[in-house]
Amino acid sequence: NCEACHESVSSRSRLHWNATFEVTTPETKIVDVKPYNHMGIPDGRLIHRFDPSKSILLERIRRNGLERMPPLGSTEIDEQAVNLIQRWITEDLSKPQSFTDWVRVYFRAVTDPDSIASLDSDGDNISNFLEFLTQTDPTDPDDFYKMKIDRHEKTVQIHVATISNTYSEIQWTATPGDHQSWKTLEVPENTHFYPASSSLRTIDVSKINLGSAFFRVRLREL
Structure with missing residues (x-):
């Protein structure tokens, strides 16, 4: 709904922030x-990184x-959209945005020798x-990124x-020792995208004839 007017160069809005799907979070300029x-909110921002109550965009849609946005087409509050943006601010956006910021959260200082990016500070490999x-x-050696595979009769998730x-x-690959053999798992649920908020994704591989297969997750920062 926002993209129709807020796409950075449009003259239809007073503020040229960018709601198009293709841009990164910094490029949205919100x-x-x-x-x-x-709107009478002290220290208000389009989106306040730490405080939903000071986020004008959130206030507009609820x-x-x-002062409602979008201004046309509905008088019914979209509670799902309100909750989604509120969760994005409180659960995701407020988290550290750079490695240096992240280090400040978990270590004594950015100069702490245990905070070096290549080190394994808690011994969890x-x-x-x-x-x-x-x-x-x-x-915390018990807190690390995990992949879970469930296999029940003919179902593998x-x-x-x-x-x-x-x-x-x-x-996936059938030969994990061969680094060149890893291939993208070609299923719709494995679509290339950068989610705005964290969630649990389930991929059903039951209908794909992979034989004996090994799986891994490739991660790339936005």
């Missing part, structure tokens, strides 16, 4: 950006009247940088967490 109308990408605790602003792709 996070911590001052609005032209703060109001009726002249996962580097600090991978723990940063997967939003796990680098000081892979359960894997999707992480906000991180591309995750399931790959």
